[in-house]
Amino acid sequence: MTTTPLYAIPGSTPAVVPAAAAAPAPLPAAAKPAPVTVGEVLAQSQVEAVMDELDRDLVGLAPVKARIRDIAALLVIARLREQLGLAASKPSLHMCFSGNPGTGKTTVALRMAQILHRLGYVRKGHVVSVTRDDLVGQYIGHTAPKTKEVLKKAMGGVLFIDEAYYLYRPENERDYGQEAIEILLQVMENQRDDLVVILAGYKDRMDTFFQSNPGMSSRIAHHLDFPDYASGELLHIADTMLATSHYRFGPGAREAFSDYLQRRLTQPHFANARSVRNALDRMRLRQASRLFADRDRVLTADDLSTIAEADIRASRVFAAVP
Secondary structure (H helix, E strand, C coil), X not given: CEEEECCCCCCCCCCCCCCCCCCCCCCCCCCCCCCCCHHHHHHHHCHHHHHHHHHHHCCCCHHHHHHHHHHHHHHHHHHHHHHCCCCCCCCCCXXXXXXXXXXXXXXXHHHHHHHHHHCCCCCCCEEEEECHHHHCCCCCCCHHHHHHHXXXXXXXXXXXXXXXXXXXXXXXXXXXXXXXXXHHHHHHHHCCCCCEEEEEECHHHHHHXXXXXXXXXXXXXXXXXXXXXXXXXXXXXXXXXXXXXCCEXXXXXXXXXXXXXXXXXXXXXXXXXXXXXXXXXXXXXXXXHHHHHCCCCCCCHHHHHEECHHHHHCCCCCCCCC
């Protein structure tokens, strides 16, 4: 289980400075007027900055980004309605992120938590990311305290449950996953003002999970499907990852990596951006071995930051029969 703080406000306590005896008491600071327009809500919350980061940091995913903007719009309008006494309760915000590995589900969950926090729908800007092992115990009486401890840590923020369908194992009558689901259902309904739950996993398995657990399905208000990346988008992701680490493709290397992607996409267990990152790590390893072998050479910054075509074509992907 991991807790991912998105940003934190320094918690140091200011020193108490006694006022001079003759000094008048300071006037109270004027409270900011409540926003009455969409623009004022956006300006005060700075939500647009988060959505701009999402557009900038994530390649592709146009349908997902559009849906995130729709949800943000819903929250802004709901906030304005609440100020005018038009809304009795906050909108339901539990979500399901469906898609293959490496399609940005965790990253979008982090950005979603920021949006919710800045608009006042969760108290904290944190995401608690868990799997079945963090929630389900191995013996009678073990599951409830484990699940409740996770929920306690997630309160005021977002609980992200990856591969949520593993909570339900009907083939095993002694499995305790159903107990965790029942506790989650109760909290998702009764404390939805203080916790947002995001379930994530493969689309087909999530569909089966919801069919077997209609109570969970009825509590999920927003379903977002994360498409696989196209080869051009994966190449763009590789460019971004390299630049972030102060590397670059040398002559012919980008074309070689494009060729690598075309071959790798036809092989099993491809995980989109995750596989791109792993491939680049292996290519950096080959680059390091290549430079290490020439011990007397004076290495320049260009040498140390360039991935050569040979570093890519040494992959066993090119040795495989097309």
